[in-house]
Amino acid sequence: MNSDYYRSLARNMFLIIIIVSFTPMILASGILIYEFNISYHEKVYAHLKELVQKHKQNIDSFLREKLGDIRSMAKTFSYEEMMDQSFLRDRLETLQTEYAPVFVDLGVINARGVQVAYAGPFKLRKALYYNADWFQKAMRREYFISDVFLGLRGLPHFIIAVRENWKGEHWILRATIDFGAFNNLVENIRIGETGFAFILNRQGEFQTKPLLEIVPRKGPYIDLLKSWKKNKDDISIIERPDDSGNKNIYVVAFLKNGDWLLVYQQNASDAFSDYHKALKMTFAIIMLGGIAIITMSFILSRTMVNRIAKVDREKQMMNDQVVEAGKLASVGELAAGIAHEINNPVAIMVEEAGWIEDLLEDEEFHDSENYNEFKRSLKQIHVQGMRCKEITHKLLSFARKTDSTIQDVKVNDLIEEVVSLSSQRARYSNVTINTDLQRDLPSIRMSISELQQVLLNLINNALDAMENAGGSIDVRTRLKGDYIEIEVSDNGPGIPKANLTRIFDPFFTTKPIGKGTGLGLSICYGIIKKLGGEIEVHSIVEVGTTFHVCIPIAKDSNI
């Protein structure tokens, strides 16, 4: 398990968390933005359409009304009556009192284009209109409303002309509408910062005063005119960028039976400012959320992987322990086999030596000069044979698997027993043994002799360690969950770190040859492990050594 593995694990986790949390967020916000965009556009368009529609109707009815007035005037009064200058002035006054300054003047023009009568602020009587465009158009129809033009007076205005017959000849009643009054109709349309309206004629000339000093370029409107000729009653909305690249919304309606065009223009960004505000907020939220998710997933993946690494390490450690236990078990098998095979030959050798010893007792050998040497040598064979026996027997008990004498054991009683056994030896080594035993411990099920062996081994090791300097040994018991913990600690010289990992290995010993077999702790280890318990050692050089032994309590035991 190298760090690369954990890095890639962390990276994958990080990416997965990000993808999983970002995808729905982006999809949801995308869909919402899209839908909101559509509905907001629709709402804005509907609003603009309605606005333009209303103004179109206003303007149309304004024109229709004025036309109706002039027409009814032309029908009501004859040519002769209208020819009368003062009568005409009276009519103009009537109109002006009714409509304020909308009507500027009135004029009567005969078939030859001569203005025969005139009422108004200009001196236009006898003006000749024969060549005027509007005159020719008006002569061909019953009535006519002209585009805005400067005309003879040099001021923007437009004309409503009505054609009537008098004695077989056409004559025309003409009224001039004040440009300002008409302009107000359109100029009132103001929305937002950039929304404004104006009227164009078929040639793309402005019929109203365009907004402020910005005179919109005609280009786009001419295109508009060309492209929207089909349905006269329709209100069309188009969006297109203007010269400076800003997107504009144009709402277009035809007026005056298609002669004029009412155009409402607004900057798209202005019209959709609320939408853009919402969009900005959404993006800000997504950004903040994204940062939060990225931070969280980074922290999360790091902590998770750290946990995994820790668990892996623990697993590795446990594996090591299992391997260790397996190793010890197989060493045990081997040891048992060897011990058993060796024990018999050793027994025979000891017996043969004994036989020679027996024979030496006969009279005839007593005089031999080497008699004592023989005796000593045989004694040595016997002693070494006994050593072998000790080793093989310990080996066998280390590898022993079954014990038929398992019984309920009261740990404290046993400890007292073992301590009193060892106290004699302890006194010689100038060591005191203290016990601190928790009362009313539940009993454990194991072989008494095995537990004895474990305790004796631990206490004897401690005594051996402190043989020269003296000190104290503390034996403690306490209940720890489902286990009874026995602690044997001394304040001896401690175990060097290099030896600490090997003390449970069979045949590992620091004692001089002939003193220890190196099997004591291996046997303890085997016994405790067989019970499902734990044995651990903590040691600090110059401070002391503590052995912790945990033994599971009997399940059906009573205290």
Added chain:
Amino acid sequence: MPNANVLLVDDEVPFVEAMTKRLAKRELNIISAVSAEEALNRLEEDRSIEVVILDVKMPVMDGIEALRLIKARYPLVEVIMLTGHGSVESAIEGMKLGAFDYLMKPCDIDELVSKVEEAAIKKRQHENKIIEARMKEITGRRT
């Protein structure tokens, strides 16, 4: 009269030989066998055997099995288990089946001899009790 009639049973021939010599030197009458089957035959032939020294671990029939048969057929014969096996369980098992005692190989010869003698004494006491009981029975019948 020798101190006791002893049957020594072990599958290790050199061990049997050495032991026989040593025990014989200590005034014991030794008969040897190198398998459990042979031991049973010897017991059948020689009813004077008082003590059996029986190795636990033997091929074909082990000491525990042999002990069971001996105790069934000759209940008065005392058996001392001799184990080269480190585990004392089988020896304790033997004690439960009625063995006199057990010793670990290699054993101290003097310890062994004293155990044999004790066993022999015990056996003789048993026999005496039985004889006395019989005599009482017989004398009781006469009166």
